[in-house]
Amino acid sequence: MKNILKGLAAAALVFAVATPVSAASFDLSFNTQNTGARNSLTYNYNDGLDSLTVYGLSGRNNQTISGNTVQTWAGYGMGTPTQNGSHRVSNDSVRGQRVYQMVLFDFGREVSLDSFTVGDSAWGNNNWASVLAYTDTAPLTTLSGLTWSSLLQNGFSHAGDANTYTGVAEGTPKLVEGGLTSQYWLVGVYNAVFSDNPLGTYNEGFKLTGISFSTMDVSEVPLPAAAWLFLTGLAGMSWMKKRKQKRDQLQAA
Template sequence: MKYIKRVALCAMSLLSSTVFANDSTLNEETYSLGSTKYISESLNPLSSNFIEIDGQKIYVGITGWADTGGSSDLVLEQGAIKGWENSKGVWGYGLYNNDTRHNSQYGTYDTHSLDNYTNEGSQDFDMFLISFSEEVTLTSASFSYKHGGDGEREITVAGLKNANAFQDAVNSTWSDVYSTIVENTLGHFSLGNKVNGVFESSFTNTISGTAQYWLVGAYNTVFDKNNTSHTGIGLKLSSLNIGLKDNTQQPPSTEVSEPGALALMSLGLGLVLYRRKRRV
């Protein structure tokens, strides 16, 4: 009888167990950089610049950076962001850095694009730093312009723990920034075909982490330890898809699926009948 009691007790315990479920759905919205030649540049999120996701305002700041400073041409310097409208009416933004030369002989267009051309300068990688008031994830991006590239590694995306490397007089390099990358936020992506004036790139198969600071720019080999070479590319960023995780804890539930409950009850009843039959 002790064995039967233990079985019955186990069945009752499972029937009355408390279950908690976490809903980690991702609420997404598209953040457009704008539709004007110049945008407000700020390392910190601006109260006048925001995206609303599921009723919550997420404030945004944006600056542009390239390793074009110092005698070794490796120190990060802030450049000027400027926008252009393409033939389809889509606005995209590039970066004026210290290598603002246009050299058609080598196919470099450093006068306006977010690029990684190496013919002029030493391994210069242009990237936008986007700051948010909350931790978010990036799910995709669109670009209004693309020049060059190899269809494989064309853009780099990375979430950062902080923006300390971009403060004044720090003299940081991309290698310094690499040490602050948040787990599960780094990826290198290609761009799809141009549709309705934009090139799209999705990050969802690689990026799952969240961060307040994100870098988006031309493919950066400093962030890719498995590769040291690349094909030059110039880009203009148009918009980003921003995701905000909703980790809502559901109220406790005592429900167990009907087939499972019936199976447990049948097991207990069968053991009782078997025990009584043996005694007779």
Template sequence: MVDNHNGVDFILLEFPSPIQLTSITNTWQWYNTNLSVAAFKNTFSTSNLNTLTLKELAESAIFKASYLNTGAHYSFASNNSLTPSDITQVSSQYWLIGAYNAVFNSANCSKNCPTTVNGLKFGSITTTKTTTTPTPTPVPTPGTLSLFAVVLLGLSLHKRRKAK
């Protein structure tokens, strides 16, 4: 369970390879189901987490957004975000998810900014593994032809030697 009552609660998710967040299922809520999400570089270090403020942590994110009324099951593609953001294009190994916090809303909301207490229990988080197409390695044509010619020469010499 995470909430924003008398402090901040976030869950840091680490995956073996970059993924995209697809949806979240909340199994319990306390007041509202507003949440904040941030993605970090794949070289993210947890060693300095105790020295960073939440604002500094949010500023170091490669993506951050706050989502309103996520309800029981929420698809991030619906983009009910306080900021114009497209989470569906973001891949990361490190995702921070928690109850709503204004520092993750880069639009600096005023009227639309939720001020009520939020508490959530995440039942599941659906992800999509991002597949990266391997970069083809170019084969140098002259080198390949030279190697082929050397092999043919070697075979012909071997055949001549055997015939003698």
């Protein structure tokens, strides 16, 4: 009986403060509408409780990153306008200087980006991509004044190594590696400034047709149940203490 009460007391203390974590997975398609060029796009998820905001970014590898418009084309996906007007998330060659195009996802909360899918690609089933996550504890306020090469020194981390996103097939989800969670994710064509992979010598280009991601939801134990278990445990421990004191007094007598 004594051991049972101890077990109940311990369980009460545990369950009274437990906060189980459960994952919720979501899929978003960028393939169903024509939005026209905008400064940003917004998508609601989690029954409308949360929203994703998407921004377009571009810039040569040794110059500062600048904002770009972003839009979707029905049947083709999401992209940012490029220097040559192909409207793909792309890497243009302009007078020998690479112009990299990427999109910045702001999920409004920490998420795990699970996969992304490309379409309307320049290289069919042999595309290359870069994926980064913002992992610093400081709030991300702006990318103004930064270059692509400085991102890794300003809070961003690789999601997978340099060879992870080579051979990305059009229309097939590409899994995101690295085990990172972040509110902010950068997805775009392969950018040679993040590594020395020689595949960066090619001109890549594609639209994003969709992403999959997961959130971590914390659900608290209902207070009445937790409080009842907690009080039961305390009562049991108090009863055991009084019983021990009485037994000790009888032995002393």
